Amino acid sequence: MSGKASLQKNLEKLDITLNDEELGKVLRRVVELGDSKKSITSDDLPFIIAEVLESKDYDHIELVNCTITSGLELESTASIRVRIFDDLVLASGIGNGGFDAFMNAIAKVLRRHDIPMPRLTDYEVRIPKGGKTDALTEATITWEDAEGGFKSRGIHSNQVFAAMNATIRMLNVQIQKRQQEPAGAAR
Numbered sequence: 001m002s003g004k005a006s007l008q009k010n011l012e013k014l015d016i017t018l019n020d021e022e023l024g025k026v027l028r029r030v031v032e033l034g035d036s037k038k039s040i041t042s043d044d045l046p047f048i049i050a051e052v053l054e055s056k057d058y059d060h061i062e063l064v065n066c067t068i069t070s071g072l073e074l075e076s077t078a079s080i081r082v083r084i085f086d087d088l089v090l091a092s093g094i095g096n097g098g099f100d101a102f103m104n105a106i107a108k109v110l111r112r113h114d115i116p117m118p119r120l121t122d123y124e125v126r127i128p129k130g131g132k133t134d135a136l137t138e139a140t141i142t143w144e145d146a147e148g149g150f151k152s153r154g155i156h157s158n159q160v161f162a163a164m165n166a167t168i169r170m171l172n173v174q175i176q177k178r179q180q181e182p183a184g185a186a187r
Contacts, residue, residue: 043128058172
């Protein structure tokens with residue numbers, strides 16, 4: 001599905017129409033995901049489209065690389081390298097599962113930059129109907145801050161990384177909102 005014609009054919013089967021800009025964005029994401037997964041199926045497309053079309057092109061924070069380690073009857077650990085603004089920051093965290101360890105590591109990075117972390121209120125993971133063990137995973141996370149609740153979505157073949165993608169996406173939107181606040185506005 002990495003070619004434009006193949007993608008277009010699969011979109012037609014699903015009765016989905018995208019403009020050229022959206023098609024280009026979806027195609028880039030399909031190719032990117034294809035590099036980390038054996039194949040992308042037409043069942044994966046709705047997840048990819050939803051993620052791409054909801055996405056803002058903010059890049060205030062980027063997960064450069066990370067390692068997650070989990071074990072039975074052991075705490076999980078996360079070591080992350082994050083680019084935040086122009087800084088490259090290393091952090092690590094321990095938690096009850098890989099995502100919790102990641103959240104503890106990213107919290108350290110955010111504290112250094114005085115960026116608040118919204119409260120996670122719901123976490124939902126799903127795979128496409130009929131998906132297999134190597135299917136793309138969609139993580140939808142509901143957050144709450146002083147302005148109310150909102151959601152972010154991430155996809156990846158690994159459910160922990162899907163949740164991490166949703167978190168990074170949310171942080172980019174939050175940082176963008178903070179930067180657009182008038183000078184002197186209460187945070």
